[in-house]
Amino acid sequence: MKKVVFERPSKIKYTIYILRSVFSIEFIKHLAYLFVYFIINFTRGRCIAKIGVNTKLHPTVLMREAERIIIGDNCLINHNNVLQAGKKDAKIVIGNYVHTGPNVMMFAYNHVFDDPHIPSKNQQYYEGDIIICDDVWIGAGSIILAGVTIGKGVVVAAGTVVNKNITPFTVVGGVPAKVLKIRE
Structure with missing residues (x-):
């Protein structure tokens, strides 16, 4: 490793860089892609999910395969959440009074990687319903994997990976999720 001196561009040069970027064909193309991505993954998802x-x-929630996403009453799905139902049949079913922190991800499918002679990208998928019962709090950055049921009154600590069923009224945390305490 070697030490380098970094010279920041002047404010005028920096402004010119920005203006060149904003008024380029590439910028307009990427802006159009972002708009279409938003329409497909939020607006359309919000229209067809129950x-x-x-x-x-939050407007940055992405819902894929939204026809298989069901969200109950009085929920809060925070910014940058990704809800990805299964590729064919698996659903995401969220009960009432569930709230999530930012950057929570739920994937009701996963790639098969059984055959080492075929790239995993070209193999099929496993899928399983994700069921989240009433009054669950899922902390920021948590990941909920396919085939999991989270019981009523569960608290999932931030950054937890839930890969198995969680019994009601427990607090879980860690990678993978472990019971930290029972809610009395």
């Missing part, structure tokens, strides 16, 4: 009354979804 969403209960008084439920709030």
